[in-house]
Amino acid sequence: MTDLKDYGGLLMGSRLRRLSEALYAGVDEIYREHGVQLSSRCFPILFLLRDNGALAITDLAARLGQSHPALSQMSRKLLSEGVVTERADPADDRRRLLDLSRKGQALMARLGPVWKAVEGAMEDLAGAELSPVLLRMDEALGERSFAKRIRDRFQLNTAAAVEVIPFEPRYRDDFKRLNVEWLEKHFYVEAIDHEVLSQPERTILKPGGFIFLARLGDEIVGTSALIKAKGGFELSKMAVTERYQGLRIGHRLLEAAIATFQKTGAKTLFLESNSKLKTAIRLYERNGFEHVPRPEASHYQRADVYMVYRPSGKVRRA
Template identity: 80%
Template structure:
């Protein structure tokens, strides 16, 4: 019969919860044998009060990673048992603090041998290093929550599934949509944009240019173009939809464009952009584009940066 362990880490939360319940139940049995009716779930509060002195419910909730209502409910049980007391905060009389009562202090002293036995049993089950492992996991999750770790792996998986394909007429509206989305987010749509994006076959492909599309599970999620001109090719019309940022789609598109330009072997490869798009500029720089003097006026009002692609062998030799 299949058990939870057969699913590995996929059901780790369920397995840990079951182990936690078993440990709580075992310790509760021992407490009852000692004549103590308190649940073992209440004792983290008692440990914190013993070691830190008086604390508020808010302080306890934050240190234990539990909700304020849950801590309030447990504190009422402890108050009813007489093992904790409460007092007003000297700095704010409206704020109540919990502290160990004399009965609570006596209880903590009495249970010392029991806790040593519990620790020994835990070490027997999990090994003496288990506590250190839990500490490392706690610290790692504070630094980077579990959901973020899962999302990062999903992005890697999705990135591997991205296809870079050539333009097809059926994707004409996707090409336009992605670029309009990008322009409206960062600038505005100029007249030249409307013309080129509405008729990509006539304005890009027919003169000898290329359009690249990034497809993920049948959806077009990114694009860029090589527009043929007098001096070579312009890398242009680069856009990746916001929902799929972080999958290195822009890098994949640039790789395809550079490879196509290198096969053509004619002229230069340049681009125009805006200085406020710093992440994009860093991406271009990493791929061999260098800042250069503009040889002629830009056909975009938004452009204030001109860059030229320099193959590795040519970098550092100066500009044309």
């Protein structure tokens, strides 16, 4: 029969919650044996007040990483038990400060031997290395959330599965679809675009150009092309579907195009773009393209940037 352990890290949150509940229950049982009816969940507040003096609920919430309503609820419990006091902040009477009462101070002093036993039991249970590990995890999650870490790992795994392949006739519609999608998002489809995208074999491949496709599984998710031009090639038709942007697919397509250009022995590789496409322009700049004056009028109405690849220089990696 399958058990939770068979799912590894996928159910770690469930396992940690079960362990947390067991630890809370154990400490609460010991507290009751020593005449303390407060839940162990309240004691992080008491520790902070003992070691830092009076604090506002907002400060406590920030330090404990808990919500203001949750801290307010626990503070009311502590006030009702008489272990904390409440007073106005002298610097701002709109803020209320909590502090340990004499009863709270006596309680904290009395429970010292219990906490020493709790720490010893934790070491017996999990070893001395567990607490530093949990502390590192807590600090790391404060810097970057677990959801963000999952997204980053998903993107990394997805990006590794992308392959750059040459054009095949069966992908003709994908080539056009991706470029039209990109053009309609940023500009509009010009007459020259319709001509090139509708017949890529005739307009790009037959004159000596190349088309590159980024494939993820059975889906074409990106394109780029080298179009034969006077003295060399034009880098063009660079598009990545919006759903998969952020996976460096454009970078992979650009690398493939540059590598192919270098193999041809041609002297010139240029591109035309638009100044509002700042992310794309930074990508070109980091990979060896330089801004130069336009030698002649563009055949695209949208183009106001002209860049040339310098094959004699080192390609600057992202």
